[in-house]
Amino acid sequence: MLSLRTTNCVLKVLKTARNEQSFHRWLAPTLRELKRRKDSQGPEKPVHRKSFLEWNYDSEIYAFSKRLGEDFNNDLLLKAFTERSYIIDEEEKQKSVGIEQPTLNLIDNKELVAKGSEFIDDIVKRYLRTVLPRLPEEGIIELHKYLTSVETLSHVSYHIGTPELILCADFPVEKLTMANVLKSIIAALIESSGENRAAIFVRDFILTQIADKDLLQFWDLQHPIKLLSDILARDNIQSPEPRLVGCSGKNTILACFRVGLYTPHNKQIIGLGVGETVDIAHEMAAIDGLRQLFGTPENILFPYNLELEQLCASTDKNLSVNEWSQKNLPVQPTNFELHQVKMTSSC
Amino acid sequence: MSQFGRVKQWNTFARCWHLFDATWQNPLQCSPLIEKYLKGLHKPIYHPFVDCGDHVVIMNSKQIAFPGEEWRRRVYFHHTGYSGGASWTPAWELHEKDPTMIFRKAVYHYMKGNLFRRVVMERLHIYPDSNVPEEIMENITNQIQPLRPIPKTLDSYSNEEIEKYPKIIDYPQDYLLSK
Amino acid sequence: MSSSRFTPKGFPSVPLQNGIGRYICQLKRVTLRFCKSSGSSRGVRDFIETELISFAQDHPGTVVYLKPRRHKSPSFVAEYLNGEREVISCHNFSSHEMIKWLNLYATRSGIPLKRYLKMWHTECPSIQGVWSPFTNMDPALNITQFPSKKLSNPVWEEKSATEELLEKVKQQKISSDDENDDDNTHSNRAAQV
Numbered sequence: 217m218l219s220l221r222t223t224n225c226v227l228k229v230l231k232t233a234r235n236e237q238s239f240h241r242w243l244a245p246t247l248r249e250l251k252r253r254k255d256s257q258g259p260e261k262p263v264h265r266k267s268f269l270e271w272n273y274d275s276e277i278y279a280f281s282k283r284l285g286e287d288f289n290n291d292l293l294l295k296a297f298t299e300r301s302y303i304i305d306e307e308e309k310q311k312s313v314g315i316e317q318p319t320l321n322l323i324d325n326k327e328l329v330a331k332g333s334e335f336i337d338d339i340v341k342r343y344l345r346t347v348l349p350r351l352p353e354e355g356i357i358e359l360h361k362y363l364t365s366v367e368t369l370s371h372v373s374y375h376i377g378t379p380e381l382i383l384c385a386d387f388p389v390e391k392l393t394m395a396n397v398l399k400s401i402i403a404a405l406i407e408s409s410g411e412n413r414a415a416i417f418v419r420d421f422i423l424t425q426i427a428d429k430d431l432l433q434f435w436d437l438q439h440p441i442k443l444l445s446d447i448l449a450r451d452n453i454q455s456p457e458p459r460l461v462g463c464s465g466k467n468t469i470l471a472c473f474r475v476g477l478y479t480p481h482n483k484q485i486i487g488l489g490v491g492e493t494v495d496i497a498h499e500m501a502a503i504d505g506l507r508q509l510f511g512t513p514e515n516i517l518f519p520y521n522l523e524l525e526q527l528c529a530s531t532d533k534n535l536s537v538n539e540w541s542q543k544n545l546p547v548q549p550t551n552f553e554l555h556q557v558k559m560t561s562s563c
Numbered sequence: 564m565s566q567f568g569r570v571k572q573w574n575t576f577a578r579c580w581h582l583f584d585a586t587w588q589n590p591l592q593c594s595p596l597i598e599k600y601l602k603g604l605h606k607p608i609y610h611p612f613v614d615c616g617d618h619v620v621i622m623n624s625k626q627i628a629f630p631g632e633e634w635r636r637r638v639y640f641h642h643t644g645y646s647g648g649a650s651w652t653p654a655w656e657l658h659e660k661d662p663t664m665i666f667r668k669a670v671y672h673y674m675k676g677n678l679f680r681r682v683v684m685e686r687l688h689i690y691p692d693s694n695v696p697e698e699i700m701e702n703i704t705n706q707i708q709p710l711r712p713i714p715k716t717l718d719s720y721s722n723e724e725i726e727k728y729p730k731i732i733d734y735p736q737d738y739l740l741s742k
Numbered sequence: 743m744s745s746s747r748f749t750p751k752g753f754p755s756v757p758l759q760n761g762i763g764r765y766i767c768q769l770k771r772v773t774l775r776f777c778k779s780s781g782s783s784r785g786v787r788d789f790i791e792t793e794l795i796s797f798a799q800d801h802p803g804t805v806v807y808l809k810p811r812r813h814k815s816p817s818f819v820a821e822y823l824n825g826e827r828e829v830i831s832c833h834n835f836s837s838h839e840m841i842k843w844l845n846l847y848a849t850r851s852g853i854p855l856k857r858y859l860k861m862w863h864t865e866c867p868s869i870q871g872v873w874s875p876f877t878n879m880d881p882a883l884n885i886t887q888f889p890s891k892k893l894s895n896p897v898w899e900e901k902s903a904t905e906e907l908l909e910k911v912k913q914q915k916i917s918s919d920d921e922n923d924d925d926n927t928h929s930n931r932a933a934q935v
Contacts, residue, residue, distance in 0.1 A: 270773050270807035283766055283803025375758040377770055377823050420763025427762050428865030433565040462876040462884065464579045465618070467698045472577035474876050490574035490874070500570055514567075515866040520763055574874045582888050607873050622889070693889070705883060706893035712900070729911055 264387050265380040276381055284376065286417065289408040292328075296400035297378070299393060300324040301385035322383075325400040332399030335406060336364055339418045342527040345534050347519060348431070350511040350545060352537040358435040363422055369395035372421050415524040424520060431512040432503065440502040443537065444477070444486070447509065450541035454480045456505065458498050461488065473497040477505050509542070575608060580618040580702040586626040587713045590669035597621070597670050600707065601683045614679075618686045619707070620699055625662040625691040628711070629654065639668065662691035750856040753863040757824045757851055768823050768851040771805040772844065776816040782833045783816040789840040797841070801848050818844070822852025 265271060277297075281288045303322050310318035340363050344356045362368060370391035373379075378397050379389045386393075406414040437443065445455035462474035475497040477486045487505025491497030507513055535544060581600055585593070599605055603615035629637065637654040658665055666689050674680045688699060734740070760766055774790065776783040790808065798806050816832040830843060871877075886893075 270809055272805070272807075275805045276771075279771070279803050279805045283770075285764060285766075372758060375823050376766070421758075424759040424763040427759050430565060430567055433567065460884070461881070462704075462879065464577045464704050464875060465702050467702055468578070470578050472574055474574070489570075490876075491570050492573055496570065500567070503567075514871075515869055571872060574876070575872050577875055579875050584889055584894050606875070700888065703888045705879075706886075706888055706890055708893055708895065708897045710896055712896050713894075729908070 262388055273381075280377060280381060284417070286405055286413065287409050288404060292404040292407055293401070295323050296325050296328050296404040297381050297383055297397060298322050298324055299382060299384040299397075300326065302383040305385040325396070328400035328403040329396045331406070332401070332403035333364075335402060335411075335414065336399060336418055336422065338530055339415050339524075339527070340364060340422060342530060343419060343423055343522065345532060346522060346526065346528045348511060349534065350509065351431075351534060352510065352540050353534045354537050355432070355435045355510065355512075356534055359426065359431065362434045363425060366391050366395045368425050369398050369422070372425065373398040376421070412524045415527075419520060419522070423518075427518055427520075430514060431516065432507060432510075437503060437506070440499055440506060444502045444505050444509075447506075447537075447540050448479075448486075450539075451543055456480070456486050456502075458501065460494070475501045477501045576613075576615060578615075578617055579704055580620060580699070581705045581707050582703045583619055583621045583707045584623055584709060585621050585666060586623045586709075587628050588709050588711050589629060590624075590627050590666045591629075591673075592710055593666075594670045594673035596707065596710065597687070598673055601670075601686055614682070616683055616686060618688065618702070620695060620703060621666060621687070621689045622693050622695055623691070624666045624689050625658075627658075627666060634658075663689035746857065750854065751859055752856045753860055754858060755853060755863060757853070760851065766823070767801055767803045767848060769801065769804045769848045770821045770823050771807060772821070772847070773807040773809055773819040774816075775809045775811055775814065775818065776832075777812055777814055778810050780813065785835040785837050785840055786816045786832050788837040792837060793841055797844060804848065818847075820847040820850075822850075824852040826852035826854060 266273070277290070277293060281293065303320060303324055306320055306322070307318040310320075337360065340360050341356060344351075344359055348356065373394035376398070378394060378401070382389050382393060382397050384393055402414055402417060405417055448454075448456065456477040457480050458475050458477055460473060461476040463472070465471045471492065472490060473492075473494050473496075474488065474490050475494065476488050477498075478484065479486060487501040487503070487508060489497050489500030489502070489504050491500050583593070583597065597619055600619050601616050603609045603613075603617065605617075606615055609615055634655045635653060638651045639654065639657050640649070640651055642649045652660075654665060667684070667687065670687060671680065671684055674683065688695075757768065758766075760768070774786060774794075776786040776790075778787070794806065798804075816835070818830055818832060820828045820830070822828075828847065830847070832840060832843070835843070
């Protein structure tokens with residue numbers, strides 16, 4: 217094999233009067249030409265790990281379940297990894313070989329995917345509603361949409377180690393396939409170890425994707441100023457007055473404005489916002505006010521220690537934005553206070 | 564970066580405009596103070612890589628004060644580049660020609676001679692009297708307090724203050740002060 | 743030449759929020775390549791005979807493959823959950839060294855080695871809120887008309903001798919008034935008595 221360093225006997229040959237070098241003159245140009253030819257054929261096609269000599273599917277499956285710290289029923293787990301496309305592919309292969317009635321002891325994961333999807337939706341919504349009791353239902357749904365999107369689920373699935381284990385016709389594995397496999401794994405876990413353990417799994421892998429993130433960024437608030445004044449109006453508080461609390465470089469490009477929203481009757485501050493223009497700052501102040509009311513401040517320590525029994529019921533929904541007011545908030549039993557929320561008084 | 568993050572960063576690195584009244588102030592004494600605000604050293608977020616300096620508007624630069632013989636003794640050197648082009652201008656003469664130049668030179672030469680200096684000097688606005696353009700006056704959000712006390716001239720005392728002032732002795736009534 | 747300009751650098755990070763929910767060993771599989779007879783693989787062979795099983799039991803989430811190959815220097819390939827693959831040569835390693843290196847690679851995440859600019863990282867660096875020029879600004883400045891008379895006074899003004907004298911005169915007046923009042927009251931009482 218060509219390499220830059222050759223054996224000792226050649227070294228002695230290459231010692232000339234002028235200089236010593238440990239490689240032949242023709243070595244670098246040869247390597248360069250080989251690289252050029254290799255690059256002209258394009259990048260190397262990715263190859264499935266199972267084509268390697270060192271591959272044992274059963275050990276991989278075993279290690280997968282042990283890595284997650286869960287006890288799976290082996291048949292269910294194998295079923296969870298089997299995709300419909302793989303079964304079709306195998307049947308066709310058998311037909312092409314000559315077997316007219318292809319017999320395969322494989323069942324695809326369609327039902328498991330559906331069951332898992334339902335369970336994830338339920339647990340995610342219940343967890344969010346328990347932990348964020350003041351956030352309106354629309355916000356909860358937006359957070360849930362982000363957490364159960366194909367992007368998020370496929371990201372989680374990839375980093376658990378599923379792509380190499382999935383039995384699927386196409387390679388590289390698509391994101392949708394990885395997301396579906398994650399759902400079917402969770403369904404397999406429900407049937408193997410029970411709902412409690414599966415809920416903890418959802419909490420540890422899917423809900424941690426919003427850790428250390430600003431929760432209101434996923435909810436695209438339209439007209440936050442109107443929304444805030446509507447909400448306060450339901451508590452008999454007049455619509456808040458915006459006041460310029462700070463401004464620097466008014467006539468420059470780098471102008472910065474700071475706007476505060478105050479209740480007109482007792483001059484209590486509701487929200488403080490900054491922006492490049494007065495309008496942006498006003499909007500941000502309204503969003504800040506909503507943030508204070510909904511209990512989702514900038515830095516929130518999201519708790520990851522709740523179990524299935526501690527979650528609220530599936531049917532308990534948070535207040536919609538159209539009915540939200542401080543008076544209407546139900547008194548939910550909370551054994552923790554995430555953030556001390558300021559109450560805007562109407563007196 | 565979300566809108567919230569973008570707006571937070573804009574707020575943290577916002578550039579402020581400071582006003583400084585140079586009446587009766589010594590520019591050589593004030594330049595460290597002005598330089599501090601121009602560089603951004605008054606901010607906790609300061610870092611030499613971050614351009615976080617503020618604007619400083621200096622007004623009444625015509626009324627600056629030098630101690631003792633400085634007006635006569637301090638000379639500013641200039642060479643045109645051509646032979647015989649050297650000139651030494653005393654401070655009083657330079658001040659007559661351009662009332663803002665002495666302050667500008669004082670701050671410029673106090674700073675370290677790096678490439679950042681020219682950029683920072685662009686943010687220093689000097690006006691000889693209190694006629695500062697409106698657009699710039701609107702930007703200002705802070706005033707830097709001067710270093711030297713401003714002495715009160717005899718003319719500025721009102722008649723009441725003069726009468727109230729405790730006297731030890733007084734001129735006799737028929738004393739003639741001047742003809 | 744400053745090599746620090748070109749070496750990969752960054753901040754500590756973790757794949758998939760590992761640790762917030764539960765901890766997962768990031769090492770997916772480890773392939774031990776060794777020769778059955780050469781001298782450089784002796785340590786690896788000793789490791790396989792003695793310590794390998796306990797290593798495999800301690801890391802149940804990692805698949806261990808053994809790949810004996812003739813006339814090749816021993817090495818092991820560590821594959822991680824985020825797709826990274828690291829090859830480490832075990833030429834002339836002892837069994838003890840094998841244990842140490844394998845344990846190191848078992849505790850690593852797949853993130854490649856880099857120079858850490860800070861040995862910590864947080865998504866929420868500020869609790870009270872990041873500083874801005876408005877944070878400690880006196881709100882009165884919002885409504886002052888510039889130039890302001892109050893701020894045109896110097897930060898500290900030394901008291902002149904005249905001012906000190908004036909103050910002393912004032913104080914004397916006050917104290918003499920008090921004395922007069924006291925004398926009056928005294929004389930009144932004396933009169934009464």
